[in-house]
Amino acid sequence: MNIEDFRAYCLSFKGATESMPFDDKVLVFKVMNKMFCLTNIEDFSSINVKCDPEHAIALREQYEAVQPGYHMSKVHWNTVHLDGSLPVAQIHQWVQDSYDLIVAGLTKKLQAELAQL
Numbered sequence: 561m562n563i564e565d566f567r568a569y570c571l572s573f574k575g576a577t578e579s580m581p582f583d584d585k586v587l588v589f590k591v592m593n594k595m596f597c598l599t600n601i602e603d604f605s606s607i608n609v610k611c612d613p614e615h616a617i618a619l620r621e622q623y624e625a626v627q628p629g630y631h632m633s634k635v636h637w638n639t640v641h642l643d644g645s646l647p648v649a650q651i652h653q654w655v656q657d658s659y660d661l662i663v664a665g666l667t668k669k670l671q672a673e674l675a676q677l
Contacts, residue, residue: 561648561651562604563604566599566607567587569652569655573591574674574677575591575674575677577589577593583605583674585601585602585603586598586599586600587600587601591662591663591674592663592666594608594665594666595662597609597610597654597659605639605677606630607644607651608629608637609640609654609655610660610662611636611637611654611657611661612661613635613636615657616636616637619638619654620638623645624645625637625640625642625643625645626639627641638654640654643666
């Protein structure tokens with residue numbers, strides 16, 4: 561997986577946007593102004609995804625490439641190292657799960673706005 565394919569995948573979600581709010585290296589993907597994924601575009605060696613707290617721990621125990629979120633809440637975010645040990649489909653699923661988790665947490669008003677996009 562390369563950064564261009566990853567970017568296209570993240571932007572394929574309904575209402576997904578991208579920005580660089582922290583610096584010129586960290587690309588952040590949001591839905592309705594809430595982060596669901598981020599990565600460093602210079603080395604593209606890992607991604608951060610939001611995760612249900614219990615599921616996050618289970619993934620860390622199951623996969624060596626999954627660690628507590630780097631510079632993020634260790635409870636709600638995982639860092640997934642793109643070291644080739646994980647299938648692209650698995651990484652895509654975790655990004656989808658992160659997006660879905662954010663959408664589920666939106667207010668009814670924001671969910672309705674998203675549905676209209």
